[in-house]
Amino acid sequence: MIVDTLHRSRAIILLIWMTLICPQLSYGQQVDSTSQKVDSLGRGLAYYFDEARKLKNQNKLDLAIKSIEKAAEVAETNDDVKALIDSYNKFAILYLELGKDQDRALFFLDRSKTLLKDVEYPYGNAIYRYVDALVLFKNEKSFQALLMLEQAKQLNNDRNFFNKILLVEGDIYTSLEKYDVASKNYNSLIVNTDIYEKDYLATRAYLGLAALHFRTEEYDVSASNAEEALKLAKANNFFKEIYEANVQLTESYGKLGSFDLALERNMELLRIKDSIFTIEKIKTETKTAEKIQFEFMEGQIKQQDEKIEELTESENRSEVAVILTSAFLIIISLLAVSLYRNNQIKLKTNDLLQTKNNELQAARDAAVNAMDAKTNFLSTVSHELRTPLYAVTGLTHLLLEENPSENQKEHLKALKFSGDYLLNFINDILQINKIDADKLEPLNIDFNLKRTLQEVIDSLQQSASANNTKIKLEYDEEIPSHLMSDPIKLSQVFMNLVGNALKFTKDGEVRVIAKLLKKEEEDVTLYFEVSDTGIGISEEKQQSIFEGFEQGSIQINREYGGTGLGLTIVKSLLGLFDSRIQLQSELGKGSTFFFELHLKSKDSLVDDIPFEITEQDFDFKGLHLMIVEDNKINQVITKKMLTKKDITCDIANNGMEAVELAKANKYDAILMDIHMPGISGEEATIQIREFDKETPIIALTAISLDDSLESFYAAGCNDVVTKPFKPEVFYQKIGENIFNKTVKDSAS
Structure with missing residues (x-):
């Protein structure tokens, strides 16, 4: 009697232990069995598995796990073995989707195989063979995976x-570089008529084609x-596919040289990372799996308590003792697990x-690389635009100097205005990109505010007079004179x-x-x-007015012009x-921009004698200069501008000719x-x-983002004039560097 009891007890202990050495089993996912049995809420297996499928496709894996758990409970309650097999299979798929717990996936796959x-x-x-194929492919056993998929197709x-x-x-097939076969599969899925996952399968197919064509x-x-994948994914809230599509677009646009689009997709990646693949989501999924595991453990202990209670009423005290000992060992084992x-x-x-x-x-590095590429592109474009623009503004100036007719003068003034407008636009873009590229640093020198x-x-003042507007300066005399x-x-x-x-104030102040x-x-x-x-700024536009190319409205842009x-x-x-700049404004009543600055003062310095820089008149007649310029049109323009002032010149077509001359x-x-x-002007x-x-050298150049004025001076230049330039500035610089230097040398 006692021997039989011990044998039965050992069998019970072995059964319980085999169950507990692995995590809980009350998981399930969509079953395809036709059982219509329902739970206490009146929901059948089909409801929970359909819900789990949708949640999985939306990458809400923690909620999908909960739905699967409920479905598995219905299957177990109703002793539906087929539904339980499907639960184990689909639960393995879900854990493979999690990507970090293949052991659990294999455990449930093994349970399915046993049943x-x-x-x-x-x-x-x-389904078992399909999941096994997924595991094999995940472990880079592609040909074995294909064989397993072929077996699966024969069964259903x-x-x-x-x-x-x-x-x-x-x-x-894509991983094996059999692109033709892979392409046929993907294209057939794009037009699929699946009643459950039509959009999801099409989205994955588009992503597959995107990866395939990127490889080729x-x-x-x-x-x-x-x-196309991104469009479908967004429409259906397929969060994982939204992320993958953005990754693919970042790489593809980068290869195409569409750096703005690549940067846009990369910034989208940074925004969605913290909403889809966050640490909180990881913690939620982990807690859900852990919670279900402990619920299973508690269920096993409860079953043992019920068994003990039944045996307590039995006359066989030895069996009760064995079971009590078994329960104790089980609890200790549970705690250890x-x-x-x-x-x-x-x-x-x-x-x-x-x-x-x-x-x-990695995302940050990609964004920085895209920004660098954009900056270099704009730098090159702005420099290349300055050279032909120099011809436009220079020729316009020369034509205006040659006594044109009134009709011609009107057209030339319009051309000059357009040239100046384009130059200001280029300068604005160059300025912003210098700041964005961290190529500007503030100086720290003494000045009078x-x-x-x-x-x-x-x-x-000229712009103010044109709009009949007065400019008033209210200056606090307590401000130190040397900052x-x-x-x-x-x-x-x-x-x-x-x-x-x-620009926006007429007949005002x-x-x-x-x-x-x-x-x-x-x-x-x-x-x-x-x-x-x-005119003021509307409240809704005040938030965006400091962004690039913003001017309040299209009507304002058309009426007042400018780039924003x-x-x-x-x-x-x-x-x-x-x-930080701040703004207060009301439509029709004006605007106020204000900010604070923290500066250093130099109280020990004595005020300089006030002076004003006045434009000097120089007698250029008889001067002989050398023009170093590789662009033929620019040579002609610069030479004519010098000839206007009775200045003769020689022309060097490159740096080597300049050195020889x-x-x-x-x-x-x-x-x-x-x-x-050849050799640059600096060299x-x-x-x-x-x-x-001794000879003054004036750098005459279309300066770009990468150019450094300090490097020009370090090379030996006396001054810099950037093309295109105002003629009066051009002549002033020549005069200052020739005549003022001569006066200084004579005095010394």
Whole structure:
């Protein structure tokens, strides 16, 4: 009697232990059996499996797990073995989808295999082989996976199941570089008529084609398919596919050289990473799996408690003792398994955290590369535009000097206006890209703030008069006269703010205010304000007015013109000083822009004698210059501009000719282009300075983003004039560098 009892007890212990050494089994997913049994809520297996399928396709794996659990409970309650087999198979698929727990997937696949031995169920066998093929493909055993898929097709002809096999075969053939076969599979899925997953299968097929054509370097076709996949994925909330489509588009557009589109897709990746593949989602999925595991453990303990209670009422006390001992051992085992699983979960979570960090770093690097490519592109374009623009503005100036008729003069003035407008536009884009590329750093030199503001206002008085508008400066005399900062960039800030205010103000007033807020030793905090009585800005547009190309509305752009980049430049420049521009405005009543700056003062310095830079009149007659220029049209224009002032010149077509002419002749000055074939203007200047230290050399160049004024001066240039230029500036620079230098040399 006791021996029989011990045998029965050992059998019970062995059965329970075999169940507990692996995680819980009350999971399930969509079954294709026809059981219509329902749970307490009146929901059948079909409901839960359909819900789980939809949640899986939307990458909501934690919710899909919960639906599967409920379905499996219905199957177990009703002793539906086929439904349980399907649950194990589909649960394995879900864990493969999670990607980090293949052991659990294999466990449920093994449970399915065990049950299939005792029941005749072709569909269950087909799904089992399909899942096994997924595992083999995941482990890079592609040919074995194809063989397993072929066996699966022989066991079942369900349309949805057949479509899924086509999709996996397409992925396998792509990995084996059998692109023709893979393409046929994908194209057949794009037009599929699946009643369950039509859009999902089409989305995956488009992604497959995108990856295939990327491998074959057909990047335009790859991008087209990825765009179609993205469109379908967004329409159906297929979050994983949205992410994959954006990754594919970033790579394809990058290969095509469409850097703006690549950057746009990459920025989209950064936005969706924290909404789809977040750490919180990982934690939720992990907690869901852990919760279900412990629920299963608690169920097993409850079953043992019920068994013990039954045996307690029995007269066989020895069997009760054995069962009590078994229960104790089981509880200890459960605790050990729980601790082990918790530790494994923590390790896997840490791995996922590291993976996410690596993905974010890679995305950031890709975004930076795309931005660099865009910056270099705009730099090159802006430089190339300046050269023909120099011809436009130069020829316009020469024609206006030749006493044209009134009709011609009107057309020439319109041409000059268009040239100036285009030049300002190029300068604005170049300025923004210099800031974005971190190629601008503020200087820290001594300057007089009041003089700087007054110079800005004086330069804009003509625009103010044209609009019958007055500019008023309200300056706090408590502000130290000597401040340390970058007066050039501050001038740009106020030129844009005041110029913008004048553009939108007619018959009104623009006020520029500078106040001292705080002074502690050499630390000074200043408040600046530029206000106008113009048209104002609507409340909804105030949030976007500082973005590039924004001007409030299309009507405003058409009426007042401009590029809409002025305020963007202001915002970017103030960012270099760790300051932020702010705005208050009301339609029809005007606008006020204000900001604060933290500067250093130099109280120990004595004020310079006030002076104004006045334009000098120079007698250029008899001067002989050398023009170094590789562009024939620019040669003609520059030579004619010099001839207008009775200046003779020689022309060098490149840097080497310039060096030879400088050795053989004496020139009053050299006008040196920087960008030339062969040796550059900088290199030519360095070589000339080896034997001629005196002749003024003026860099005459279409400066680009990568050019550095400091490098021009370091090479030996005396001054720089950027093309295209205003003629008066051109003549002024020549005169200053020839005659002022002569006066200085005579005095010494």
